[in-house]
Amino acid sequence: MxxxxxxxxxxxxxxxxxxxxxxxxxxxxxxxxxxxxxxxxxxxxxxxxxxxxxxxxxxxxxxxxxxxxxxxxxxxxxxxxxxxxxxxxxxxxxxxxxxxxxxxxxxxDPLRLPLQGDAVADVLSVNDVQDYARFRHAIEDKRRIAILGGGLIGCEFANDLVTAGYQVSVIDIATHPLGRLVPEAVGTCVRDALSALGVDWHFGVSASTVDKTSDGLRIGFNDGSSLTTDVVLSAVGLxxxxxxxxxxxxxxxxxxxxxxxxxxxxxxxxxxxxxxxxxxxxxxxxxxxxxxxxxxxxxxAGAPTPVSYPAMPVVVKTPACPLVIAPPTLGAAGAWDIQVDTDGVRALLREPNGVLLGFALAGAACAEKQALTKQLLPALA
Ligand SMILES: Cc1cc2nc3c(=O)[nH]c(=O)nc-3n(C[C@H](O)[C@H](O)[C@H](O)COP(=O)(O)OP(=O)(O)OC[C@H]3O[C@@H](n4cnc5c(N)ncnc54)[C@H](O)[C@@H]3O)c2cc1C
CATH class of the missing domain: 3.50.50.60 (FAD/NAD(P)-binding domain)
Incomplete structure (x- = not known):
């Protein structure tokens, strides 16, 4: 057989x-x-x-x-x-x-930005346990880490590494973290919580070069500015x-x-x-x-079974700012209903008729995850 x-x-x-x-x-x-x-x-x-x-x-x-x-x-x-x-x-x-x-x-595969410079080969990404071993080795005796991409994975690494004592910078073309997934009010919550731990953000710019210098690696941005770091971690998508x-x-x-x-x-x-x-x-x-x-x-095993997807919110591993996201499916058109409290943000994306398309919850609002998930339509019924 x-x-x-x-x-x-x-x-x-x-x-x-x-x-x-x-x-x-x-x-x-x-x-x-x-x-x-x-x-x-x-x-x-x-x-x-x-x-x-x-x-x-x-x-x-x-x-x-x-x-x-x-x-x-x-x-x-x-x-x-x-x-x-x-x-x-x-x-x-x-x-x-x-x-x-x-x-x-x-x-x-991790996406790579079209970077120029003599240190492009030194830009790391972490997509499996072997990459993680290489990354740990690369940062062992280093202090500064720059993360390209302030999306889900970039923010999680930023939280983890800043907590471990590294000096972390995050570079993202958007105006706030998780720019493609959450409205600005939720992104601001994440930004402020990680800033309070020491994360240094560079929004609205894109890295275009990475070069070796006597003091580490210099990342050149598309607006002419630059940043010097020891290690560059790319987290710009898959x-x-x-x-x-x-x-x-x-x-x-x-x-x-x-x-x-x-x-x-x-x-x-x-x-x-x-x-x-x-x-x-x-x-x-x-x-x-x-x-x-x-x-x-x-x-x-011989019993043909179609897959179905329920609504599947993602818990983002940023303990500095607990976060749950249920991103709407591509092309879903709705408007954000945003409630900002002192201890969190509750952002609900609704169709004009009130149907819930997705949500982003930060801080104390994460407690509503289960109740809101029940209101979402399945991703694939
Ligand atoms: C840093 C990070 C954090 C994440 N956090 C979360 C989270 O909090 N929640 C969540 O839901 N998801 C998270 N994800 C996503 C989640 O981990 C992935 O969706 C999932 O692990 C993918 O599993 P996979 O088996 O499809 O792929 P992989 O784990 O990438 O496995 C692919 C396998 O294929 C093998 N392979 C590839 N090409 C070949 C070839 N030509 N020949 C032989 N073998 C080959 C590889 O060696 C590997 O064994 C995260 C992802 C990353 C990178």
Whole structure:
């Protein structure tokens, strides 16, 4: 019997494998991963300092332990280079593996700004536990860290690193943090809370150069100003890893296009997690991939099950300013109803007829998360 092959051992790959094993203990399962294959919770990367975690302690099970738990064969440090759909094979660095069904759980790549300068290669990003190890090493004997991007991940790192004693600067083209997700009043709350800890903000500018100087790295901005720092961390967004699927002739849009059964344009190939696009939605968060993994496990076990997404608010890990965001789906048109109190901000995005489209809660208003979530429509019914 040919195995089910899962490419990727992130939360998506491991969760679908675990869910599948609850339903089917016999079908051979192979997981292939470009990385070391250890299990870790990726969201912890941006608050690991505060919790005293190193790259090694973030990994809670090795590839060998996961293989035993899942009764699966795991091939770590193995990059898939191509998919041959006609013969149902994937090509790896030194050979090939056949599959009956293939699950692409490839994740997403960090976006990079088009920077110039002789220190561009020194700009770091943290998108997996290996990156985190490199980053920790790079900042070991340093003091100043500049973060490119004041979005969700940039703000989380800023909170974590400033708490750990670093001198943190955040650079963002918008006028306030989380500019694409929350209205200004909520962004201001985050800005003020992190400023109080010492974060230095640079809004309305974009980094265009990074150069080495005798005193560290100099970031040049598009308005002619500059900032000198020791380490530059880029957190400007992610792009689904879809190149392998595109090269194999699968439908690709922003992500690997899949239907509600997470089936790609090839009925033997599925996609899950940060790399997938379902009904036009690319949702690079844990809750959607958990929903997807449960549905896909049933489908792989012989009971085709469509995925549905409830409303899925995201808790932002900025303890200086507790924050919950339920971003509206793309294109949703509404108006923000904003209530600012001394201890928080409650921003509700409503349609003219009163229907709640999304929300952003800061500080004490976070207590309303559950009640408001119940009022939201499912992201995919
Ligand atoms: C710093 C940070 C903080 C976050 N915080 C939150 C949060 O608080 N809440 C939340 O909901 N979400 C959060 N997220 C997002 C969440 O972590 C991701 O949505 C989720 O972990 C994605 O899992 P994945 O398995 O799809 O991708 P990944 O974890 O990226 O796994 C992809 C896997 O594919 C493998 N791979 C890729 N290409 C190949 C290839 N060609 N051959 C073989 N293997 C390959 C990789 O080696 C890896 O094993 C955060 C993300 C980051 C980066």
């Amino acid at each position: 040919q195995p089910i092959v899962i490419v990727g051992t992130g939360l998506a790959g491991y969760t679908v494998a675990r869910e599948f094993r609850k339903l089917d203990s016999d079908t051979p399962l192979v997981l292939i991963s470009a990385d070391a294959g250890g299990f870790y919770s990726k969201p912890m990367l941006s608050n690991a300092f505060a919790q005293g975690k190193t790259a090694a302690t973030l990994v809670t099970a090795s590839a060998e332990q996961m293989a035993e738990q899942l009764r699966a064969e795991i091939l770590p440090h193995t990059q898939i280079t191509a998919i041959d759909r006609a013969t149902k094979r994937v090509y790896v660095d030194h050979g090939e593996r056949r599959y009956a069904k293939l699950v692409l759980a490839l994740g997403a 792009r689904p890893r879809a190149q392998l699927a595109a090269a194999a002739g699968l439908n690709v849009n922003r992500g690997i296009v899949a239907d509600r059964y997470l089936t790609t344009s090839d009925p033997a190939i599925y996609a899950l997690g940060d790399c997938v696009e379902v009904a036009g939605l690319v949702l690079p968060f844990v809750m959607p991939l958990m929903q997807g993994a449960r549905a896909l496990a049933k489908t792989l």
